[in-house]
Amino acid sequence: MAEEQNKLNQPDTTEEPIAVELAKKQREVSISQFFERNRHLLGFDNKRKALMTTIKEAVDNSLDACEEADILPEIYVNVVDMNNDRFNITIEDNGPGIVKKQIPHIFARLLYGSKFFKLSQSRGQQGIGISASVMYAQLTTGKPAKITSKIDKKHPTHYYELHIDTQKNTPEIVREEIVEEWSDKDHGTKIELDLEGSYQKGDQSIDQYLKQTAIANPHITLIYQPPKGEQLIFARATDKMPRRPVEIKPHPYGVELGRLFQMAKLTEAKTLQSFLMKEFSRVGSGTAKQICENAALLPKTKPKTMSREMVESLMKGINETRIISPPTDCISPIGNDLLEKSLRKEINAEFYTAAVRPPSVYRGNPFIVEVACAYGGEQPADQSMKIYRFANRVPLLYQPGGCGITKSVIATNWRSYGLSQSSGALPVGPITLVVHLASVWVPYTSESKEAIAHYPEIIKEIKLAVQECGRKLAMYIRKKRRIQDESKKRDYIQIYIPHIGSALKEIIGLKDSQEERVNKLLKSVLEKKRGELEEIKVDNPEYDAEWAKIGKEKKKDNKEEKGEKGKEKDKSNKGKQEGKEREKKEDKKKK
Ligand SMILES: Nc1ncnc2c1ncn2[C@@H]1O[C@H](COP(=O)(O)OP(=O)(O)OP(=O)(O)O)[C@@H](O)[C@H]1O
Numbered sequence: 012m013a014e015e016q017n018k019l020n021q022p023d024t025t026e027e028p029i030a031v032e033l034a035k036k037q038r039e040v041s042i043s044q045f046f047e048r049n050r051h052l053l054g055f056d057n058k059r060k061a062l063m064t065t066i067k068e069a070v071d072n073s074l075d076a077c078e079e080a081d082i083l084p085e086i087y088v089n090v091v092d093m094n095n096d097r098f099n100i101t102i103e104d105n106g107p108g109i110v111k112k113q114i115p116h117i118f119a120r121l122l123y124g125s126k127f128f129k130l131s132q133s134r135g136q137q138g139i140g141i142s143a144s145v146m147y148a149q150l151t152t153g154k155p156a157k158i159t160s161k162i163d164k165k166h167p168t169h170y171y172e173l174h175i176d177t178q179k180n181t182p183e184i185v186r187e188e189i190v191e192e193w194s195d196k197d198h199g200t201k202i203e204l205d206l207e208g209s210y211q212k213g214d215q216s217i218d219q220y221l222k223q224t225a226i227a228n229p230h231i232t233l234i235y236q237p238p239k240g241e242q243l244i245f246a247r248a249t250d251k252m253p254r255r256p257v258e259i260k261p262h263p264y265g266v267e268l269g270r271l272f273q274m275a276k277l278t279e280a281k282t283l284q285s286f287l288m289k290e291f292s293r294v295g296s297g298t299a300k301q302i303c304e305n306a307a308l309l310p311k312t313k314p315k316t317m318s319r320e321m322v323e324s325l326m327k328g329i330n331e332t333r334i335i336s337p338p339t340d341c342i343s344p345i346g347n348d349l350l351e352k353s354l355r356k357e358i359n360a361e362f363y364t365a366a367v368r369p370p371s372v373y374r375g376n377p378f379i380v381e382v383a384c385a386y387g388g389e390q391p392a393d394q395s396m397k398i399y400r401f402a403n404r405v406p407l408l409y410q411p412g413g414c415g416i417t418k419s420v421i422a423t424n425w426r427s428y429g430l431s432q433s434s435g436a437l438p439v440g441p442i443t444l445v446v447h448l449a450s451v452w453v454p455y456t457s458e459s460k461e462a463i464a465h466y467p468e469i470i471k472e473i474k475l476a477v478q479e480c481g482r483k484l485a486m487y488i489r490k491k492r493r494i495q496d497e498s499k500k501r502d503y504i505q506i507y508i509p510h511i512g513s514a515l516k517e518i519i520g521l522k523d524s525q526e527e528r529v530n531k532l533l534k535s536v537l538e539k540k541r542g543e544l545e546e547i548k549v550d551n552p553e554y555d556a557e558w559a560k561i562g563k564e565k566k567k568d569n570k571e572e573k574g575e576k577g578k579e580k581d582k583s584n585k586g587k588q589e590g591k592e593r594e595k596k597e598d599k600k601k602k
Pocket residue numbers: 068072073076104106107108109117123124125126127134135136137138139140141142143200
């Protein structure tokens with residue numbers, strides 16, 4: 012009996028708990044498997060974008076490599092339409108080349124690169140761009156990536172055909188050999204891919220990306236053969252390389268608790284004071300002591316032994332100490348002159364201006380914002396403002412609605428600068444804005460690097476730069492209105508001058524020649540009394556109509572992108588409508 016009772020109390024081992032069953036399904040997901048399924052996160056969500064993204068990733072890498080090696084970049088981009096939405100693309104550079112051992116890892120392994128761990132301004136940062144393009148090509152055509160690379164005259168040219176083993180995220184070498192190619196070339200890298208894509212001109216096209224890249228990087232030469240039409244050559248405008256950004260350490264402002272805690276654990280420094288001086292930029296011995304004092308911690312504290320509470324007081328101490336802004340040499344801005352020049356080449360406007368902000372910091376990362384604007388001239392007055400966005404000299408063509416740059420521009424009160432704007436929309440008027448964010452780490456909203464995240468520090472700086480341009484613009488718009496009003500008044504007065512002349516002729520019997528003299532005299536009195544009238548005109552010898560046309564052709568209706576575009580259009584239409592209504596009301600008031 013007791014035995015039976017015992018049996019009843021025992022758990023039934025024949026049926027396993029559900030958790031055990033569920034546990035059997037748990038498996039590690041490789042990074043390549045994840046992105047294979049979520050390729051939209053990397054910018055491969057439609058055929059048109061996929062083609063542009065692939066070229067962008069390769070060109071950005073070539074530019075980064077050339078700049079790191081101090082070589083004036085010369086890049087060939089060749090796009091061949093193979094029909095049925097298939098394209099063959101080749102990107103070749105004259106950069107430093109890649110050592111043989113690294114080639115398979117760079118091109119056929121996701122999250123493998125040289126830029127992730129260093130705080131320095133570069134186009135790439137994640138170590139995922141080019142291998143993602145290789146993976147997309149493999150996924151859509153099954154063809155391997157073909158890589159050619161040479162590092163100098165004395166070394167041979169290596170050729171690889173590569174696949175990615177997405178289960179393991181490792182390279183699979185399909186073919187590997189030394190080739191005779193490039194006997195006359197010292198160094199460089201070439202990548203050839205077959206992929207599914209769609210080629211169209213327009214605002215988000217390859218042509219537009221390459222043109223804007225040439226604008227933001229006047230030291231490069233780009234030779235581009237589009238799938239249709241003639242070769243385009245964007246020749247370099249200067250032989251001077253941009254200032255090479257210096258690699259830096261994080262700035263103490265904005266460093267988060269977890270990171271500070273980890274840095275303290277990993278440092279080689281023996282004391283808190285030397286830790287602060289060694290691991291951060293802009294902290295000398297005086298500042299370090301001041302931080303310790305404000306944090307109520309001894310400068311001799313061993314960083315490795317610091318508790319979470321101590322790190323928290325250290326953070327407080329940092330925030331209470333005045334620390335000079337980060338050095339500017341870690342950032343290489345495009346520059347006011349160049350930004351304005353690029354606008355002059357592209358847009359025939361009446362008024363141009365630019366503004367640069369001093370360096371600032373978000374989460375310990377220094378950054379700079381530059382803005383330029385072109386107003387009036389040949390730009391349509393009834394459309395929303397056009398914005399060209401750049402991050403670390405790379406044009407951002409997609410996701411304008413989700414970008415911190417657009418958000419900052421919308422949050423600016425453009426009505427006070429003389430433009431019409433409805434709440435939550437871009438201003439309406441004949442205006443184009445260029446905004447460039449340069450940083451040692453650009454916070455993109457996703458791995459596809461299309462839009463900038465909404466960090467309050469960044470939004471604030473963009474707004475301040477935009478406002479600076481806005482104030483100068485407002486002065487111009489006010490002046491223009493004054494001139495237009497004055498011109499209207501003069502026109503009215505001038506209408507009456509001949510009537511006065513003929514009345515005088517009749518009353519006091521003037522001759523024709525006397526009447527003419529009276530008219531002339533009255534006109535000169537008018538000029539003298541009201542002063543000389545300034546002329547408003549477009550005077551822009553730098554405008555290049557052929558250049559402006561590149562990438563501007565109307566694109567065909569694309570169903571894949573209709574959704575996003577539709578929304579943007581709605582917004583701007585709403586803006587236009589409300590703008591017009593406001594103008595009508597203002598007119599009524601004036602009358
Ligand atoms: N054309 C090239 N010449 C020399 N080195 C290159 C070239 N292309 C890529 N590399 C090297 O390969 C690495 C990986 O490139 P990949 O584009 O995958 O990542 P990334 O540029 O570091 O970052 P991101 O994912 O943001 O583009 C780079 O960090 C760079 O060191």
